[in-house]
Amino acid sequence: MTSFATLGLNADLLKGIDRLSFTTPTPVQEEVIPRLLNLEDDLVGLSQTGTGKTAAFGLPLIQMLDQTNNKTQALILCPTRELCVQVTKDLNAYARFVPGTKIVAVYGGASIVTQSRQLQQGAHIIVATPGRLLAFIRQGEVDIKAIRAVVLDEADEMLQMGFQDDLNDILAATPATKKTILFSATMPREVVTIAKRYMKNPIEVTIGQRNQGIENVRHIYYLVAAKNRYQTLKRIADSNPDIYAIIFCRTRQETKDVAEKLIGDGYNADALHGELAQGQRDFVMNKFRRRNLQLLVATDVAARGLDVKDLSHVINYNLPDDIASYTHRSGRTGRAGKEGISIAIAHLREKYKIKQIERQLKRTFEQGRIPTGQEICRQRMLHYLGLLKERKIDTSYMKPFLPAILESLSSLEREELIERFVLANFAPLLDYYRKAPDLNEREPERKSRYERGQQSERKTGDRRYAPTPKGREQFTRFHINVGKKDGVNPGRLIGEINDAAGKGVRIQVGRIEIKGNSSLLEAESRFESDIIRTFSNLQINGRKVIARVSSETEKMTPRSRSKSPHPIRKKNAGKKRQ
16 A cells, blocks of 8 residues: 655655644545656646645645745645635645745735735745735745746636636746646646646646546436525425535525525525625635534635535535536535535526536436425434434433423323424424425426327326326325236226315326336325325225335336226216317
8 A cells, every 4th residue: 555655755744744644645646746756747637626636736845845045946826815825724734844944825815014024034835826926926026937846726716717817927927947737627728728838748647537526426416496496405405404515606696695595594504705805704614614504605706715624515506607617516525535415406408407517527417306395304303313312411410300390291191292392393394394395397208209199189087198287396206006906996096085185175186007016196296195194094905005105216107008097987078068
C-alpha cells in the first residue's frame, strides 16, 4: 500500500501530515505529488472537489520553497474568497513543521491594508482571488516575475465567474520559465484554451473520467408538476430527518423565496446569494458549518468555493442550464469516500435534460417516487422513537416524581398512552399530511398506431381501457394478491373501492388489470389508506386479501385488445340515446 513516505516528501512535511492524521494518499495525491516534486512539467489535473487536490499540489510546492529567499516563489489562484481562505489554512497546516514558511491569502471582501502589510513582510506563496491580486500587481505591491509555479485551482469555476481577462493579465506578468499547474473538475472549451495558451506539453492526470460525477454519489430525479416543486422539496426534507443539504436555485429571487418559505414552515434553513454583504454571508456559512442550519438555499455563484464537509444531499430545485454546473453541484456531496445523494426536481418536459446529463456523466439516474404523506409520517415517527430508545437518559432525578406520575396516568391503557404520547409530538405533521395528494408526475403511456386507430371503438365499460380521469398525477396504483383464479372481476373491485369511500363519496378509478393470482388497479391517491384498509379486511374465495401500493417496477401490461378482460357492460349500453 502506498504511503506518503514513499511519495518522496521530506521529514518535516511528513511530520505535519502525521499531525493531521493523514494515513494513505488519495488517488489524485498518489498521481500528482511525485510528478510535481521536481517541478519539471506543466500539469493538468482533472479531479472533483473533495478528492484531496489541495494536498496534491500544496505539499510539493512547500517542499520546493527556498525559505532563505523572501521573494514570492509560487502563486495559487482560486475562484472565491472561501476557497482562498481554505487553501491557505490547509497549506499552513502542512507547513507547520517547516520553519520560516510564509503563506499569505489575498482576496476581496477583507481589509486591503492588512493584506498589504502581510505582503510587505514577505510571502513565499500567495493564495489569491484574481481580482484582488490584479489590484495589488497594478499598485506595484506584488511581484510575481520570479515565481517558479502558478496553480489555477478550479479553473473552470474561475472562467464561469468571468475571470478570463484577469487570468490573462496575471499570467502575462509571470515568467516564461514557470511551471503551470491547472486543476479543474470539468474541461470546457475555455479551460482548454487557457491550457493551450499558457502551458507547454502538459501532463494530464485524470482521476475518474472527464466531466464525470463522483462515483459514490447516488443520482435521483423526481418528475413533478411545476406548481408542486416546493411541496416536493418539503417531502424530501420531511422524509430525511437527518438531512444536511444545499438546495440550488436559478436566481437570487428564487433563492430568497424558497428560503423564506422553508423558514416560515419551521425548517432550519437560510439563503446564500449575491446580495448578501460579506459579514452576512460569513454569518450564514458559520451557522451552516456548525449544523445550526440543515438546509442552505443558494445560487451557483454564491455557493462556489464553499468547503462544507459531510453533506448528505445536494438538491437541484431547478436543473442548471449546463452539465458542468450539475457536476459541480453534485460534487459537493459524497466526499472523502462517503456516500452522498444528488436530487433533481424536474418537470416532465425536462426529462430530456436528465438524459443529456446521464449521457455526459455516463451514469444512470434513478427515477424516485415522491413519498406519500402516510409514508412520511410513519418514517418520522419511527425515526423519533428509534432515537428515543437509543438515547441514554439519567432518570435518577425523576424518581421522586414517579409515583405521582404513575398515579396520574393509571386510568390510561398502554395503547392509549402510546397514542397520546406520539400525538403530542406529531399532531401537526399528521394533520398536515392527512389528505395529502400524490405529487408524482406520471409520464403518458405511448400508444401503438393500432391502439390510436382503435381507441374510439373501445367500450367505455372495459375498465382496463377506460380513459384515465383528469389529474393523472392524483392517482396511485395498488397491487392486490387476488386475481382471475379467485373469481375476481372489475365490478367486484370497483364495488369494494366505493364501499371504502362511505356514503356520498365516489372514488375515481383508473385502469384495472386482473391477472391469474393478482390484480393491479389505479384509484385516487387521497383515499390510499381507506382503499388499503378496506381490501385488507376482506377474504375472497377463502383467501385473505393483502393490498399495498404497487412498486414502480410493477408495470401494467401494454394495452392489447386480444388480452382484454371481460368488460363491464352497462344496461342498454348499445342503445342510442333518445
